[in-house]
Amino acid sequence: MTDRIYFDYNATTPCAPEVAAAMRTVLEDKFGNPSSLHWAGEPARAAIDHARRQVAAMLGSRPGEIVFTSGGTEANNHAIKGAFFACRDRTRQPHFVTSSVEHPSVEETCAFIESLGAAVMRVRVDRFGQVDPDDVRKAMRRETVLVSVMHANNEVGTIQPIREIVQIAHEGGAIVHTDAAQTIGKMRVDVRSLGVDLVTVAAHKFYGPKGVGALYVREGVQLEPCLHGAGHEAGRRAGTENVLAIVGLGAASELATQWIDRSDVLRLRDLFWQLLRERFGDSVVLNGHPDERLANTLNVSFRGRIGHELLSRLSGVAASTGSACHAGSHEMSPVLRAMGVAEPVGLGAIRFSLGRTSTQAEVENVVEQLASIVR
Numbered sequence: 001m002t003d004r005i006y007f008d009y010n011a012t013t014p015c016a017p018e019v020a021a022a023m024r025t026v027l028e029d030k031f032g033n034p035s036s037l038h039w040a041g042e043p044a045r046a047a048i049d050h051a052r053r054q055v056a057a058m059l060g061s062r063p064g065e066i067v068f069t070s071g072g073t074e075a076n077n078h079a080i081k082g083a084f085f086a087c088r089d090r091t092r093q094p095h096f097v098t099s100s101v102e103h104p105s106v107e108e109t110c111a112f113i114e115s116l117g118a119a120v121m122r123v124r125v126d127r128f129g130q131v132d133p134d135d136v137r138k139a140m141r142r143e144t145v146l147v148s149v150m151h152a153n154n155e156v157g158t159i160q161p162i163r164e165i166v167q168i169a170h171e172g173g174a175i176v177h178t179d180a181a182q183t184i185g186k187m188r189v190d191v192r193s194l195g196v197d198l199v200t201v202a203a204h205k206f207y208g209p210k211g212v213g214a215l216y217v218r219e220g221v222q223l224e225p226c227l228h229g230a231g232h233e234a235g236r237r238a239g240t241e242n243v244l245a246i247v248g249l250g251a252a253s254e255l256a257t258q259w260i261d262r263s264d265v266l267r268l269r270d271l272f273w274q275l276l277r278e279r280f281g282d283s284v285v286l287n288g289h290p291d292e293r294l295a296n297t298l299n300v301s302f303r304g305r306i307g308h309e310l311l312s313r314l315s316g317v318a319a320s321t322g323s324a325c326h327a328g329s330h331e332m333s334p335v336l337r338a339m340g341v342a343e344p345v346g347l348g349a350i351r352f353s354l355g356r357t358s359t360q361a362e363v364e365n366v367v368e369q370l371a372s373i374v375r
């Protein structure tokens with residue numbers, strides 16, 4: 001066993017060897033501009049077309065419904081700003097519904113369109129971090145354009161009831177966006193069975209490269225582009241495509257579908273929790289939903305402790321806390337706050353997120369280390 005343990009797969013994942021190999025072919029012999037119609041452009045265009053089919057196959061969509069972006073943040077911006085700018089001549093004050101536990105790339109984009117005149121309703125979550133679809137029903141108005149609720153939360157892993165939310169939103173005439181940055185590669189994300197209109201994809205969360213992602217845009221959904229310029233991505237996102245990264249995203253998408261079935265992380269994560277309970281009893285608390293939760297995510301609080309401090313004493317362990325630390329004072333994570341977690345519990349939170357190469361020995365090592373630190 002190495003002396004370095006990586007339990008931060010929700011922050012990012014290493015590039016899979018298969019992904020790196022696919023990207024190498026671009027670096028070595030696909031330098032052409034994909035928009036060029038000559039011999040040099042053609043292989044680059046073909047590589048992008050292939051990647052688009054790979055992403056579409058993973059999501060169960062048509063290739064033409066995939067727009068490549070610079071990552072999850074841009075996809076979220078495109079979905080929300082794109083819907084806002086596309087509806088302004090139809091509605092005087094467009095209304096948006098989102099949740100109180102979204103990633104900043106959704107929350108801050110909602111705050112931005114609010115500053116431009118949109119009305120935004122943030123639906124609360126329960127103590128497990130889950131949205132009640134009935135609250136979405138109550139939040140809907142005649143002017144509601146878009147409902148944006150993440151598929152699963154990055155900090156606590158809670159999975160949202162997207163199908164039910166879609167049904168309610170569609171009945172009210174709104175479209176639905178879901179940020180699936182954390183679910184892709186960890187569970188099946190099928191756009192048709194979820195019924196969603198817009199889906200965010202971020203390659204580096206599922207063994208692809210950083211700085212690339214995609215937005216699934218259901219055929220017929222009108223979005224204003226965020227980047228204006230030449231007609232790339234069928235006029236939906238201008239700029240010469242990042243062929244290298246897009247090929248990496250495509251390769252990662254193909255692997256993602258295969259890997260879910262072989263995943264052992266659920267067993268390891270449950271063992272992790274069981275060992276912590278045996279060691280710490282009631283002084284360790286699970287944050288997030290007990291069942292409706294990402295298979296790899298274990299967010300736990302050590303009552304009366306500071307998560308940052310515990311983490312800094314864990315030797316060689318990469319994990320994270322959702323809380324912020326400013327000039328020696330600690331602030332609880334906004335997600336735990338929205339869940340109503342009490343401050344002495346919330347400040348003691350650590351998120352362990354497991355991945356493809358995590359092992360039982362690593363889990364046991366971290367539990368042993370925690371036991372000796374807390375003692």
Ligand SMILES: Cc1ncc(COP(=O)(O)O)c(C=O)c1O
Pocket residue numbers: 010011070071072073074076103105150152153154179181182202203204211212213
């Ligand atoms: C839920 C969620 N959405 C969006 C993002 C942003 O993705 P990216 O880092 O590709 O911009 C992240 C990454 O932290 C995330 O966890």
